[in-house]
Amino acid sequence: MEEIKVGIIGCGGIAQNAHIPGYQRIEGVKVVACCDVVESVAKSTAEKFSIPRYYTDYSKMLKDEDLDAVSVCTPNALHKEPTIMALEKGVHVLVEKPIALNAEEGAAMVRAARKAGRILIVGFQERFNPSGLIIKKFVEKGDLGWIHYNRATYLRRRGVPTWGVFLNKELQGGGALIDVGVHALDLAMYLQGFKKPVSVLGRAYTLFGKNKEAAEANAWGAWDTEKFDVDDNAFAVVRLEDDSFLVLETSWASHIKSQVVFNVNLRGTLGGAQLDPLEVYMDRNGVAVDMTPISHIKPDWREQSYIKMKKFIESIKAGKPLYAPGEEGVIVQSIIDAIYRSTETGKMEPVRIPL
Numbered sequence: 001m002e003e004i005k006v007g008i009i010g011c012g013g014i015a016q017n018a019h020i021p022g023y024q025r026i027e028g029v030k031v032v033a034c035c036d037v038v039e040s041v042a043k044s045t046a047e048k049f050s051i052p053r054y055y056t057d058y059s060k061m062l063k064d065e066d067l068d069a070v071s072v073c074t075p076n077a078l079h080k081e082p083t084i085m086a087l088e089k090g091v092h093v094l095v096e097k098p099i100a101l102n103a104e105e106g107a108a109m110v111r112a113a114r115k116a117g118r119i120l121i122v123g124f125q126e127r128f129n130p131s132g133l134i135i136k137k138f139v140e141k142g143d144l145g146w147i148h149y150n151r152a153t154y155l156r157r158r159g160v161p162t163w164g165v166f167l168n169k170e171l172q173g174g175g176a177l178i179d180v181g182v183h184a185l186d187l188a189m190y191l192q193g194f195k196k197p198v199s200v201l202g203r204a205y206t207l208f209g210k211n212k213e214a215a216e217a218n219a220w221g222a223w224d225t226e227k228f229d230v231d232d233n234a235f236a237v238v239r240l241e242d243d244s245f246l247v248l249e250t251s252w253a254s255h256i257k258s259q260v261v262f263n264v265n266l267r268g269t270l271g272g273a274q275l276d277p278l279e280v281y282m283d284r285n286g287v288a289v290d291m292t293p294i295s296h297i298k299p300d301w302r303e304q305s306y307i308k309m310k311k312f313i314e315s316i317k318a319g320k321p322l323y324a325p326g327e328e329g330v331i332v333q334s335i336i337d338a339i340y341r342s343t344e345t346g347k348m349e350p351v352r353i354p355l
């Protein structure tokens, strides 16, 4: 195959820290153009990474450039439109997480990918968490038996992102749940084998957003407590099609010992597993045994992000998504939507997931 030409839509944090440097490490791939509505950002990104051309309008970039693929790295409310436009032009898409503002938008993106016969992948780099990949081997061999309980955790003590538009409900669709909860949820679902979610009882709360003392203690500088209107904590119980349960807990701010807890705990009828620290629990010869798989690779955000770009390019070559297809992004998003819906109803009954 000839050189794969990539364009970048949205030149902010994730584009500059993960996507562009990731693509530039892959042989046979060239980032030929980048686009940002803020011209100074588009221009400085092009200069910093030696990208030949820059744009302020992605429809112009998609029209003028002969692209094979794009990364969509815009705020969540701006995932759907450029993704569908790119797919309709025959361009493969790696869209940042979450797939979109809601599952309905995500489903429209998936339909566009199917119609165009192009790849749509969601940028979940935790799929390449080395400890997760080890747990996945045990699950796939059946070593854990029937996984009846799955706990997904992404908690921060004081980690409210105060840069960019993370606190803008209109552009992001929510707070901690849609921003970081989505990573733990996706990984937990993936490790368990993506069982279809049936119903959700959940709550998304704003517990710290109005608290000035908490804001001052934030790791990334104080946020504006007057304007804070997104969730900073969310909890949910998800019932899956095989009668198992997934429990999610996520926060940007919480009274916990560590600054960050990222974990998945799987409990099966034959064994259990935990992501961090990586451990597997089983019975052997009538004895309960703790196993510590030896991982030669440590979890590393940058390296996992590089792998996600590399696997996206490999997917294009293979003609099929090799991880996190748009369809799975929609399932994850449908759980998030249901948690927000469950919060709005305020009722104690679970809400159904229309999948």
Ligand SMILES: NC(=O)c1ccc[n+]([C@@H]2O[C@H](COP(=O)([O-])OP(=O)(O)OC[C@H]3O[C@@H](n4cnc5c(N)ncnc54)[C@H](O)[C@@H]3O)[C@@H](O)[C@H]2O)c1
Binding pocket: 009, 010, 011, 012, 013, 014, 015, 035, 036, 037, 038, 041, 056, 058, 073, 074, 075, 076, 078, 096, 097, 098, 123, 124, 125, 163, 164, 165, 179
């Ligand atoms: N995978 C991860 O771990 C991870 C980490 C951070 C962010 N993200 C996701 O990446 C996306 C972007 O986040 P970020 O942190 O880079 O945000 P950011 O605010 O730093 O960057 C977004 C950029 O998009 C630009 N933009 C806005 N509208 C545009 C348009 N119509 N056309 C072109 N450019 C436009 C903005 O000017 C900005 O430069 C979000 O969906 C976020 O959830 C993923």
